[in-house]
Amino acid sequence: MLTQDELEGLLRVRSTPGQGPQYLALRDQIARGIEMGRLPAGTRLPSERQLQTGSGTARGTIREALFQLEAEGLIYRRDRSGWYVSPPAITYDPTRWAGFMSYVAEQGRTPSTETLTKELVPAISAVADIFRVAPGTPLHLITRRRSIDGRAVLVERITVDPALAPGLLDHSLDGSLTQILTQHYDLKVARNRVDMRPCALVKFAAEALGVKPGTPGLLVVRTSLAEDGRVVEYDHEYWRHDAIRVHIDLNVRS
Structure with a gap:
């Protein structure tokens, strides 16, 4: 040193x-x-x-x-x-439905999760359209802060339909949500739709990460769908831009 x-x-x-x-x-x-x-x-x-x-x-x-x-x-x-x-960025493959806890640990780093809020909220029109429910339908909304090696790197807001996961909010959500949905509700994801774009961290995300609003970030919006097309999970992830490296390995067939 x-x-x-x-x-x-x-x-x-x-x-x-x-x-x-x-x-x-x-x-x-x-x-x-x-x-x-x-x-x-x-x-x-x-x-x-x-x-x-x-x-x-x-x-x-x-x-x-x-x-x-x-x-x-x-x-x-x-x-x-x-x-x-900055510590080395974590490698993130948006095509996988591997949970944060799994893919961070796979890279020899220490992940942790803290649930900030979990509540039942009425669906606004845009979210209701995604879940194919009527506006105002109650949906689970979970806000969590996630850290790597003790450093907060992302804040996420996850929406889940209670019709698919009744009683979800009674579980401890400080671990792997993927594991809970799979093991307790037999919900398996067949397809992920991922949108990513640079952003300036909004106030709630910046405060949760201990930075100033407007700090550079990466917004990852992921919609996870089951085999029958039902939305399992709708997630907004606000990442510190220096914490993540997006990597996709595709087989190209002629």
Whole structure:
């Protein structure tokens, strides 16, 4: 582990004529340190004030460099704690109906789940259309925060039809929902429809993840369907953009 003095020395900006914007010079130094392993995952960077004092660089320049690295997923902020080097992203295959707990553990990481709310709510029109029920029909709505190695990486809102899973909310939902639906309700998914798009984390998701609203994120909307076409689960996942790497392995037949 580098000492604070070594960190500050490593991150000191050394400008040369024609190098380009100074914030890119600092960005490149930090990125090189991460790439070469001199700044391992979890390393806390010096504060903006320390970087400013050590390098003589303007505070605004330092912030531009840090924001650029955050947008690239190389570093992240902890609320009221500072900037840290991001851990490796988890590989996510949206074509599988493997639960979060399973595919994170398969990659040698430690998953955990915390149920924030679970309630019965009347279906709004858009959701009612998805489940093919009348607007106002009560549906299970579950909000959970999920972590990898103790770091919160996503907040999800899951809707399930009580007609398919009566009493679901009586279960502990801090583990695998996939396992509960399979073992207790014999619900098996035949098809997944997945939409993904970059997003700015909305207020409830940002607060649950301990970041500022507007922080870059990835929204994954998944509709899981049974063999007969009934919707088993409708899920909105708000991911930290630096926590996930989407990977799909397809066999292409000529």
